[in-house]
Amino acid sequence: MKLFRNLLDSVKPNFEEGGKLEKFFPAFDAFETFLFVPGHSAHEGAHIRDGIDLKRTMITVVLAMVPCLLFGIWNTGHQHFLSIGEFMGLGEGFMDKFLFGSMRVLPIVIISYVAGLTVEFIFAIIRKESVNEGFLVSGMLIPLVMPAEVPLWMVAVATVFAVLIGKEVFGGTGMNILNPALTARAFLFFAYPTMMSGNKVWISTTAETTPVDAFTGETLLAQAINTPSGFTDAAGQSYGGASGDMMASFIGYIPGSVGETSALACLIGAAILLYTGIGSWRIMLSMLLGGLSMAWLFNLWGANPFMQVDPIQQIIMGGFMFGMVFMATDPVSASQTNTGKWIYGFFAGFLGIMIRVFNPAYPEGIMMAILFMNVMAPLIDHYVVQANVNKRLKRVSVAS
């Protein structure tokens, strides 16, 4: 600790006013405050302050994503070995699967952080502001919503696009309209559709290995277009009826983007976010209700196999849970009022399932729905706040 302090103190003069590297002070500041919570004391207002700051908040969200990340790494390996017919059992070859998954997933994580933070630092230096911590979370979210097979350069391009267009042009963290991580995914989805959908991208295959005969790389969402249950895994074997499907998608050993397959891991993340008070329970609950009610309405209609999918199954497959726990709850792009959060969450879930079922070209409707509700959130808030204003105006006329 002393060592770091001395090191920082020895280089600090270079970055301060009049120093050679004065321009790069925000970068230095980011490192310094990363190592040491600064000794600033309250000058005005309350003399005591809550222990929480944005760094603590963001690191808590990152911790909540760790179960998804770890499961995603294992699952990437599992799907790979499944496709080549090795270690077919869930418990078999744990280390091999984990290692293979790490080799696929960790580079994506690293690229995402490096690309995003570079843009953040450049903007901080141009704006002469402190580096904001928001990207700590976005940088982890982006890899988790990518297919394991995504080329690394695409991750970099998408991340830079998301940070630049999704966030910095609006003024940086706290000012953005869209969720940056979803912006990155949407960018790739529309710019390189073949790399973000279909049956080639979800399972990591290598040139040296040959897939098993019955190999299918489709996600459950793609299979649901033809059948409401009885899905098969990458090796073409059935998960075993409705309850088997349910178990597979709840635990998450199904094809999909890296971090979103496991409803269980998402629920662990949700528990952390809700218990610490970082995530909004209103958004999560209302989105769940929205999704369930749309799925239930489709069940009543039942015009095609996708509409007949059990509501619970709809919720736990695809990116619904991940979107609900980590994407929709982003406080900056979500509704800010408590009433608004109920409306916002409900429609994110409702529309998410609707898009997924009505338009098989966008099997992941959740991404579209959340982005759409991001855009709508300020409007919802406007009407909620206006209702409060009208209530107050009414009181004046009664009084006078």
Next chain:
Amino acid sequence: MSQHIKIRKGVNIKLKGTAEKVNVDATFPDSFAIKPSDFHGVIPKLLVKQGDEVKAGTPLFYDKLNEHVKFTSPISGEVAEIVRGDKRKILAVKILPDKEIRHEQFKKADPKDLSREEILKQLLDSGCWPMITQRPFAVIANPQDKPKSIFISAFDSSPLAPDRDFIVHGRGATFQKGLDAIAKLTDGTVHLNVHTQLNASDVYTKAQGVQLNKISGPHPSGNVGIQIHHIDPMGKGDIVWCLDPQGVLAIGRLFEEGVFDASRVVALTGSEVKKPRYYKTFFGAAIEKMLADNVNEGDLRYISGNPLTGTRISRDSYVGFYDEQLTVLPEGNQPQFLGWIAPGFDKFSLSRTFFSWLTPNKKYSLNTNMNGEERAYVMTGQYEKVFPMDIYPVHLVKSIMIGDIELMENLGIYEVAPEDFALCEYGCTSKINVQSIVREGLDLVKKETT
């Protein structure tokens, strides 16, 4: 008709160093001072000069904007010094006290027999008037107004706050006299608000001519602003006056004895005080003698008032006009290595991101560190958790930031005071100084509308 209000939003911050319920006669201070900065928005015009003899109740200065409002000496003695700052701004009027207190004599009378005008005049002349503040704007009340009601909060819910039941103990007659005088100032109701979980003193429960309301719930339930909002909400153009029990006692004494009584019970609190207790002293009294041999070593923060809304003062400063609490906390000017990632058993947080949630009843010794740096608003819903009014706090704060007066009015600026936002400021992840922003907004609206 008594009302029972349940406040659900808010939090009690548990700190070490609550004052033990023991009254100590403070050693008579050897210096007094009145600081115009205690009175927000007042432009002082001096009525005395260095060397003048004053009695307790002799006017020292008046408000240039409202010359009926006079500020009088708490003690008899000699004006020792007029302390001035930049642009000759008056920082303090210092008084060297006599051994024996001599008082200016005012009319001794039962307020019930006096007219509103007579009471008003006596309050203004004696210097008791500034004890009455008003909403909106949280400034000294304007004697030309007629308030629709008057609010007295008989409990203070802020951290380490003094027990107002203990303070008024055994002074029921004086308190009643004060209430009688105040009741004449309004055609509306005088609301006296007690907390359900504290054993309200007889002085409050047996008070006549007031509406006794019961409030339950955590801080900020003791803030008059919150109480007004729930009991008798204000619209644009409404005016409510407020004062605290020690103000009522001083007004009671004024009519009982005909003197301006500046004596006051002050709670010395905080984790760095060796023996936190109640002291009988005066407002304007030097605090040095109370602190001597009674505070720990080290870098300390002296606060006149409570840790959330108090004013930072130096050790050689004086008891503030409105304050009945002195708090001493450790300064937090040391960097903490990887502090944002540490488990944080010793950090109190409104969130559960620190492991201090394992010990909900622990009392904390918090220092003055900001625990982070200022950022743009990211988190939402935090202020709402500790802001028990039907107002959107973040939207109101943002409307102030952009200086949109109409929006501020619509969002309820007339109902709030900076102190109501103190917990929001405490819990703010983005470390935004909300209280000073709200004060700016109030000043702007006041300037533009009056």
